[in-house]
Amino acid sequence: MASDYSPDVRTWLLSISGVSTPVGTRVHHNYVPEAKDSPYVWFRLGNVTNDGRSLNSVAGEEDSVLSFDIEICGNSLSQAIGIAEAIRDTVPFRGSVGSKTAQMVDVENHDEDYIPKNEFSDDVRHIQTLSLKLYL
């Protein structure tokens, strides 16, 4: 059965000290709360692929690759880069992601044409964008 991995990805991100130390618990899924202290990490589920399908797969079979968009919003460029580096240094990873298990977690920089969703005000934001792939 297909599962929501978002809470597990949040738990996994917060388990990285290079993330949790600067951001505290400010890892936000899909939306940014109004009282938005920086730095924070925002993420959402992006693409889902199903290369694990077989000719007789059944309805509700677990998806096989989940891609999450991650945006790191820092008070300075070096802070944002530092948090992104901490995530990159944790992959490739195999094992528990929150309460679930992943065969591999990997991270790539986002495409050049990716438009950050957290650039929504006149404030200057230092944003690093990553694409996190969860291989089930």
Next chain:
Amino acid sequence: MAGELKIRGYGTLVKADFTVADTMVTCGYITATSPPERSAKTVDGTTLADNREQMDPGIGEASEFTFEQFWLHNETNSALIDTAHSNALTRTSRYNLTWHVIYPQATPVTEEFTGWVKKIGPAQIVNNEYSKRTITVQTTSTSVLS
């Protein structure tokens, strides 16, 4: 569904009587299959008087049947294939199996033939892809569709 003139692969089943004659067991985790060709050899019947080659139909060719399967050692679906191949090498127990490829038409169509597991070819193991293997079955009879 009814009245479809083109079908997709999803829902296609591959079965074989691995352990008990005529008891067909579905092979799981198959991602692609190439049913056996129906092909004949040609016999050269050209004479000195001909100004074009005369190629006549010969005997039916022993074609191969292949399918690709996710692989997990000792998992039931993989183990059935391993045993069938081992039996073929030693020609013991059941090795010349009856195979069914069932096409997912509105009224399913079954292609039946016999054959033995000739080759188990593991695919290249890649970091972020599922491990698979390609199974080759040497057919020992002509396919019959019903």
